[in-house]
Amino acid sequence: MSELKTIKTDEEISPVKIKKNKGCLKHSLYEWLTLLSSLFVPLVVGILTVVLPLQQQNISDHQNENSKAIALNNRLQDLKLLQDQQKQVILNTFEHDLCNLLLKYKTVKIYNDTSSSSSPRDDDDDDDNEIKEDDNDDERISFIIRTKTLHALRQLDPARKILLIQLLIDSGIQKRISISRADLSSLIFPPGSFYNQFRFVNVVARDIKLKNVYLYQSNFSYSILDDSSFYESNCSYADFSHASLQRTDWTNTDVTQAIFNFSNLLGAKITSQQLATVHSLQGAILPNGSTAII
Ligand SMILES: *[C@@H]1O[C@H](CO)[C@@H](O)[C@H](O)[C@H]1NC(C)=O
Ligand SMILES: *[C@@H]1O[C@H](CO)[C@@H](O)[C@H](O)[C@H]1NC(C)=O
């Protein structure tokens, strides 16, 4: 019914309007408006549906910038805490494993237990084999400890690296295993420590602080110790052969009878009075760049 009505009204109006607007591409103004509005509205709606959410996003972004920064900061702190806990777990696991492995050593007992080694003297070959087997077992244990040590050292932070080294020293295993090629750079050892006969051979340890540390008879040969400090430490009878000691600080350090053969002391803070007390400087590069003959 309504359709019929509209058709009728169109027929009624059209003759008048067509006559008036014939010049304009044979379409009525109404038709143009209808066309434009039918195009314009969806277009505007389409643009708005895209633009408005973006604008709102921008506004909310600005509003939430602070809270987001705070959330990120919290998350970073959580991650830090988690990493810290993981490192503690690594250190604790290492300590636990070390204790278990130390109990497995055999030669300490054999070498010290004179009664047991002297009583079964029936067969010398058997005894020798036993000792050799035990030596092999002990070598294997040392190898495992060394592997675990290097693995743990790689994952730990400087503070825990020191704790790990302290564990090695306290357990006496430090003299038995080599931690060569470990990276121990930038470690700060607690002043006043006693590390006599400390083995620090063939390690990378740039910029370490060994201040006021007792290092009597310690061995630093073949290590890279550039920019490190031995300030006020006791390095008497220590071995620094073939070590790189560029720009190291030896202020008030006792270097009596220390061995510096083929070491590099270029730019090091060490007095000629101190150098006069050392055991040997054969082939060493002196602070001023000249090479020592004796
Ligand atoms: C084991 O023997 C070594 C020397 O052979 C000695 O210095 C050490 O004190 C002995 N250890 C024990 C627990 O007897
Ligand atoms: C220091 O260690 C090196 C390498 O293990 C060794 O050759 C040297 O004899 C040691 N120095 C001393 C004084 O024991």
Ligand SMILES: *[C@@H]1O[C@H](CO)[C@@H](O)[C@H](O)[C@H]1NC(C)=O
């Ligand atoms: C360094 O240690 C040695 C051996 O214990 C000692 O004889 C010497 O007096 C010490 N040096 C200093 C400056 O205390």
Ligand SMILES: *[C@@H]1O[C@H](CO)[C@@H](O)[C@H](O)[C@H]1NC(C)=O
């Ligand atoms: C470098 O230093 C040493 C010891 O301090 C000294 O004997 C030598 O003459 C110096 N060489 C030069 C070129 O200054």
Ligand SMILES: *[C@@H]1O[C@H](CO)[C@@H](O)[C@H](O)[C@H]1NC(C)=O
């Ligand atoms: C260092 O050099 C001296 C001679 O200058 C020598 O007697 C000594 O054996 C050397 N030490 C080492 C560990 O090579």
